[in-house]
Amino acid sequence: MTQPQNVFKYCPRCGSKHFNFEGSRSFLCSDCGFHYFINSSAAVAGLIENEKGELLLTVRAFNPNKGMLDLPGGFVDPMESAEAALKREIKEELNLEVTEMQYLTSFPNEYVFSNFSVYTTDIAFICKVKGWNNMHIQDDISDIVFVTKQNIDWNNISAGSIKRIIEAFWNL
Ligand SMILES: [Zn+2]
Known part of the structure; x- marks a missing residue:
């Protein structure tokens, strides 16, 4: 409804x-x-690995899906590019600076906020960041975890589109 x-x-x-x-x-x-x-809203997600090849996931601080795992990212602002949006979101959430980004894939999602369905196109980029020393957990995330194909908890991923993006990244 x-x-x-x-x-x-x-x-x-x-x-x-x-x-x-x-x-x-x-x-x-x-x-x-x-x-x-009714058009789809653009949203972005970043795939960032550490030196060990583990994938960074964020823990959502707010509803919808508070406490569940997500990729860093968010909605693209009006008149903003997808690349600028993802750089901004990664800075806002993690205080990390993106140095390289490459488009990977996109998937649709239905994001329910304020009892209203927002249809999104979740656009994923593989990102490299300039060091981890300044990383700070802030904004709309409460924590981060690094995961691998072996230990990821698929049942705790916040959206189907995010699951599919991670599967595409790992060629699953
Ligand atoms: Zn009217």
Whole structure:
């Protein structure tokens, strides 16, 4: 019941109740003609390994999925590039500076926040960082862990898209 067609009740332009879901991915107000499309939001995720080849995962500090494991990253701001967003998020969450990044893959996700489904396209990059000495756990994460193919807890990964990104990274 968190999908837009179950949440949006009024036209955001004129306030009319006749804000009709068009059956696929748009709403049309039959009073003022406002046509609103549900598009996917861009989000980014970073794959960072330590010197031992272990993968960095973050622990989510807040809901949704508080306490579950995630990749560093987040939503792309309006008018921001995916690369700039990921550099910003890694700085905000970990105080690490990205020196190299390479696109890997992307997967869709449905992210429920505030009882509302946000459809995302999670875009993954393999990242290298400039040293670990200044790393600081902050912002919307509460901890980090380093994992391997052997010890990763797949049941504790926060989203299907993140699981699929890690599987693609490890060629599983
Ligand atoms: Zn309207």
